[in-house]
Amino acid sequence: MVEDRLKGYRNISRDVLSKYKVGIWSDVEIEATNGRFRGLILPRSETADDAHIVIKLITGYNIGIATATITNITEHGRREVQYKIAEQEFPTDPNKPNITLFGTGGTIASRLDYRTGAVIPAFSPGELYGSVPELADACNLRTEKLYGVFSENMGPEQYIKLAEKIGEEIAKGVDGIVIGHGTDTMHHTAAILTFMVQNPPIPIVMVGSQRSSDRPSSDAALNLIKAVKVAAEGDIAEILVCMYGPTSDQYDLLHRGTRVRKMHSSYRSAFRTIGDIPLAMVDLDGIHELRDDYHRRRDDREVSINTAFEEKVTMVYYYPNMKPDIIDAIVEKGYRGIVIAGTGLGHINKPIYEAVKRATDKGVHVYMTVQTLWGYVQMYVYETGREIMELGVVPAANMLPEVAYMKLCWTLGQTDDRDEVRRIMLTPISDEITDREPYNGYLIFQGAIPEVQEFLRTIKR
Amino acid sequence: MPPDVTAELSLLYGAYALMMKPFKSYEDMTAEDYTAIGLKCGLEVHQQLLTTRKLFCRCPAGRYGSDYDAEILRHMRPTLSELGEYDGTALMEKKTRKNIHYRLHRDTVCTYDIDDTPPFFPDPYAIDIALELSLQLGLGIVSEIHIARKQYLDGSIPAGFQRTAIIGVTGSIPYLDRRIGITQLSIEEDSCREVSDIGHDRIYLTDRLGMPLIEVVTDPDMRTPQELAEVCQVIRWLCRSTGKVRTGYGAARQDVNVSVEGGTRIEIKGVPQITRIPLLVYNEAMRQCALLHIRDTLKQRGITKDTLNCTTHDVTRAVYRTPYGPIRTAVDLGHRVKCVTLHGFAELLNYTTQEHTIFAKEFSDRVRVIACLTELPNMVHSDTASEQLSVRDWKGIRKRTQAGDNDALILVWGDEADTTTACQEIIIRATEATIGVPNDTRQAHKDGTTGFERVLPGAERMYPDTDLPPITIDADRLEGIRSQLSTPPWDRQDRYRTLNVPKESIAPLSASPRANLFETLIDELKIDPVFAAVVLMQRFKCFSRDGLHPEQLTDQQIQSVFAALAQNKLTRRGVVRAFRWHLLATRHNQDGAIDIADVAADLAEKLYSQDELNFMITQTLEQSRTIEFPDSGAHHRFVIGIVMREVGSVVESATVLRLIEDAMRSHQPQDNQEEVA
CATH class of the missing domain: 3.40.50.40 (Rossmann fold)
Incomplete structure (x- = not known):
């Protein structure tokens, strides 16, 4: 128990907490040479130094107090805080399509990990429904967490398992699959899945978020709602990437798995189709196809899964x-x-x-x-x-x-x-090589040019 | 202002008559009256810092303009707090379904500001200023700054949160014979400026976004509206005394927290002028007392949170033929008209809650802000006279809703979704009426009243910023700042009083960046404190009024001129003249190549011997003999004027006066001899 109560604190800071017989979740008054501080001791990030104690003030702010300045700590009580995501049962409707959401580690709804200071994704259907209730408008949702890795840690092992899982879900008869994925290597995974999972009868939609889901302006919920819509209602039975389209909160773009690439380290609209045009725009009203040369949704359960992979x-x-x-x-x-x-x-x-x-x-x-x-x-x-x-x-x-x-x-x-x-x-499987590059496949605007300035000046509807 | 309708209401409402408690007028309220209602108030003073860059990015600070190059659109969703709770404000903003438009100018905004790039490390200079002020306020300084995200779902910050961090907690400042507690000082990024908010579209300008500012929060230690304004002024002066904060409209704004006994802490947001504070506090105190009275009245009528009964009806058909403009237009547009029946609320909606404001406005505000029915009037209620809807209309509505005489009815109109939200909000507000004073954040109106802005956010809206690690404040840095601290204005003011500095200059000088210079002038150069204060404050103010720029003078330049006075090379008059000449010269010669030392030296060079002065006086007397003066006094003044213009900068006027008097006496014509005697 004592171990837990000093979570994240090492060496000096750990000794100080032990000395005054306090630990995390202790409501304390700390006397220090710089002043007096009252608050709740929080766990400390494991990558942070061992010379500070973190407390949460009554106002909700956190501060760090150097152990070297501390002259006394008095415990006034204890108040353990359990971080929970509002969980509500995901409603089922026999008339709605069944969607499976695979998790690989991206964040859709998330909570904070005190040890690392990073965010931990919420993932169960209940948690997701608590955060993004709009999902229930489109489908019945089943979720399965395959891994919890950052996308840069995705590799052959994960690709193969993912491809096999997709095969199993198709065989089970789901109407669409959504894959939550970190954005850094989403286009790598989209490409390999296109080769490993050929001719699927249903949409397989990869989705992620560029701005973490723990912020009100996050693109996570927007992208997820649209990805689920594409999986549930869309007619495009391919490996797709569904991500934020323009600079404003308007629509997502649907990219073919072999032609998509992350083109900015942090922008919401980082994902672009390269050397071609995207397949469709998706907004709350529906899926607006931009071309019709795609594989259509089928009722059969045929799909060829080939998970060959040479690592060298x-x-x-x-x-x-x-x-x-x-x-x-x-x-x-x-x-x-x-x-x-x-x-x-x-x-x-x-x-x-x-x-x-x-x-x-x-x-x-x-x-x-x-x-x-x-x-x-x-x-x-x-x-x-x-x-x-x-x-x-x-x-x-x-x-x-x-x-x-x-x-x-x-x-x-x-x-x-x-x-x-x-x-x-x-021999192209899914447009990884195209016969022709459309004249509007390559468009990189340059700022400050009058016509571009004019374009940016107002939100296009 | 006691509403004068008690008798009438008694008739109308029989046993349910409202027992109106008179509330004194603003002018008549005394400190004792405020004590009687248990008024408590506190402040949150926001002050922009004078930095060259914004707090979390490298955009230039302090460039304002309404021109813009691009526009983007965002929506906000509430997220969970660190402790796993949703914030009430966040949920409210979600209901409003606002489209938030940001106007961007390429000179003032980068991808950080629109939350498309993670933050850069905060400006260390801004943190230094915050540390300096924290030390001045006697706060306990944190050793490690933890950046937090404070959620703002109104869209005033594109990220949906403001980055903010505590620098110090728990301190105090002196005020009259007691001390006012300072809760904390935080550093934060400023928000957008709102352009408009109509229907579901809110537009923001982003020029101010990201500017560094500090927020000083006081304990609720003030007992009257006037005390609150005075303490606010003290904090303002303290900030200004550093010379490191921005000034001008909007550079300092305060939130005012008010509560009365039995009421709730209400935050009035963004008051730009201190002079507006007292009336706002008065009105809020009155509002809270009124709401408590309404609650008690409801209780007497047997209406509590649990027994409250409200019903909603679509009454579009009942008012289909009304000539009343707003509803007429809505009906023509195919909108819905809905009615909420508040059972047992009759006549309460007319109860005065603030000056010129009645209880019904509490409902109207909610409907406007949350249901986005922004075009006013956005509702009518059954307690108003029938000038809006006819008796017949009301009859039809009452029939449709089966409302009785003891019930109050509120009508709203708009599209289906908005009217649904509006009806829900009206019921929520009615429920709150049975409890007392709801947790609002209120906006300050020009007339001294307040309006609903949003639900008061709680600690749930705080979330640690995962994008930046904690920033350590090492002891050396803190000691460096501590060693440079200047005397706080309140200590300076005590000293100024003993030095007889003119009353009107005491506070401004104590907070002026020239305060340290003032000390040097009187301590090292032994300049008369009154003269030094008058020059630095009043004379310089006159120069500014004349379009000159005394703020461009360096402390060193000013000191060199006063040094000439100390060495008797210049008179006081000469000092003022040297400044004026220099400022005039610099205005005409923008290169600023003119050295003020030269100006002072030029003046001082003309040192006159006693003989030269006597000669000049004799000459002037001779030359003026041909002029006719009404009396000898006028002649006297004429000669003084001529001579002083020439030598006043370097010869004390007392000397000149004595010599002229001597000369005039010896030159006196014989026939006037008696008169002089």
């Missing part, structure tokens, strides 16, 4: 002055595939040609993508491009580097045959 694949972001030893080292370490993000139309410098040649000669599969993200690899335009292809490097058209990486992992998990690998890589 890497990506090289080319830079001028890159030395050949980097490539040699990769090969030496036993890597079987390399995706290069080259400059311009897909170039690397001459000094590493030999190293690349050595790699391909050893049977390493090398694919070229572009750092520009927008546009195709085109290695015929310049002499250098042709020389690079001679080395055995395969141009990957307009596949995004991360998508090419995921596809090469998936492909090499199935075969090592050079031609077969090439065939799989270059």
Whole structure:
């Protein structure tokens, strides 16, 4: 019990609390050389120093008091606080579609973790209903927490389990699947799921939030409501990403899993379809499709799940002055595939040609993508491009580097045959390579230009 | 102001007659009267700090303008507090379903301000100023600053919360013969300025957003409205005395907390001028007494929280033909008209709660703020005379709602959703009437009354900021600030009184950034305190009024001029003249290349010998002999004027006067000899 009551406090601060026989949730008066302080002792973040004690004042503010200044602590009582998310039973309606929500670690509703100072997601249907009651308007919800990891910690193990779980849910007959996911690598997961889960009969919608759900202006609830709507009512049976669209709270965009990318570290509208247009806009009124070349929802339960994955694949972001030893080292370490993000139309410098040649000669599969993200690899335009292809490097058209990486992992998990690998890589499964780039696929506005200023001046309706 | 309708009401309501308690007028209220009702009030003084950047981002501070480049739209959702509770205010704002529009100007706003980028570390200079003021207020200083998020769902901050942190707690300041407790000082980011709030659309300007400010909270130690205003002034002067706070309209604003015995702590938000405080407090005290009286009356009528009976009806058809404009328009638009029957409330809605304000306004405010029926009038009630709805209309409504004579009826109109919310709010407010004074945050009106702004938020709206780690205030930093602390204004004022500084200059000088200079002038240069105070406060104020900029003079420049006085190189007149000439010269020569020392030296160079002075006086007397004066006094004054203009800067007027008198006596014409004798 004593252990618990000193949660997060170490060394000096722990000794001070023990000395005065107080612990977390003690209502105390602290006398210090800087003044007197009255409040509730809180657990301390484990990453914070051991020289302070944190108390919550009656006004709700927290403050830290240096242990070195403390001359006395008097306990006036104890008031343990249990953080609970208002939980209400999620209503069921036989006429509404059944949706399964998988949790992987993103936050939709959340609470604070005192030990780390970070937020812990609320996840049960009851908790979600308490926070986002609008969900019940669209569906009956079942939730299953698969993992609680930050998205950067997602990896092959999680991808495979997720793909298998999706297969099971489809077999069970759910009408749609929503996957809560941290945003950092959401597009990586969307890409690999597109390859692992092919031809699903229902929408599989990935969703997250850029601003944590513990703030009133969070995009979490907005995104979740729309993602659930897409899963429950939408006609697009693909792996999708549903995230905040414009700068204002208006609509979400529905992106194809192979063409989406996180383009800002913190903006709500970070997710963009690259080199193409999004599939649809989603607002509270409904799903407004922007194109019709998508796989439609079906009543059957057919889906092909292929969870092949080769882990010995890497990506090289080319830079001028890159030395050949980097490539040699990769090969030496036993890597079987390399995706290069080259400059311009897909170039690397001459000094590493030999190293690349050595790699391909050893049977390493090398694919070229572009750092520009927008546009195709085109290695015929310049002499250098042709020389690079001679080395055995395969141009990957307009596949995004991360998508090419995921596809090469998936492909090499199935075969090592050079031609077969090439065939799989270059045969699009879901628009990871497109035949044509629409004229409005690439639009990056520049601020301060009069027409852009005019556009930003008023909220578009 | 006692409502003068008791007799009439007794007739109307028989046994339920309201026993009106007279409430004295503002002018007649005495300290004893306020004690009798148990008035307690406290302050939250907000003061912007004079920094170059905003608190949590690197946008420039203090640039204001209503021009904007872009607009964004947000909605707010309540979130759970750290302790797992929803805040009442948050839930109220959720009901309002507001579209919140922000106007952005590229010079004053970055992606932090619109909550699309995490915070940067807070401006250390702003924290230093907050520490300085905390020490002045005698507060216990925290060793580690924990940034908190204070939820504001009205949209006044795009994130939905304000970042704020406690710097110090529990201190006091002297006031009259006692001490006023200071609860705490926090540092926080300022909010947006509201442009408009009509229907479901609220528009904000973001120029002020993120500006650093401190909030000083006092204990509820003030006993009269006047005391509250005076203590507010003391805190203002303290802030200004640092020279590190912003001044001007809106740079300092206060929230006023008021309660009476049996009432509730009510917060009146954002009062910009101290002079407006007393009347607001008076009206709020009156309102609380009135609400308690209404509660007691309801109780006498057998209406409590548990027995309260309210019913809602759609009466659109009953008023379908009414000629009353607002309802007519609503009906024409296809809107609904709904009626809430408050059983047993008859005649209460007319009860005076504030000057020129009746109980019905409490309902109207809620309907306006929460149901977003912002176009006034937004309701009518059955206690009003029939000038709005006809007797026939009311009859129809009463029939439809089956209301009796003892019931009060409130009508609202608007679309289905808004009228539903409005009816719910009316019932909520009626329930609160059975309890007493609801927990409101109120807005200050120009006429000294207040209106409902939102439900008073509680500690539940505080949440630790997970984006920034705690910031340690190390002992060296604190000691550095402590060692530089200047004497607080109240101590200075005591000294000024003993020095006979003119009364009107005492408070302003004590809080002036020139206060330290004043000490130097009188202690080191031995300048007469009265003269020094008059120059620094009153003369400089005159210069400002003349369009000059005395605030641009450095302490060093001012000191050099006073040094000339101390060395008898300049007279007092010369000192004032040196400042004026210098300020005039700098105004015309914007480069500011003119050195005030040169101006003073130029003046001082003209040192006159006794002989030179006598010669000048004799010359002037001779030359003026041809002029006709009505009497010798006028001649005397004329000569003084001419000579002083020439030498006044460097020769004391007493000397000049003595010499002129001597000269005039010796030059006196014979026939006037007797007169002089």
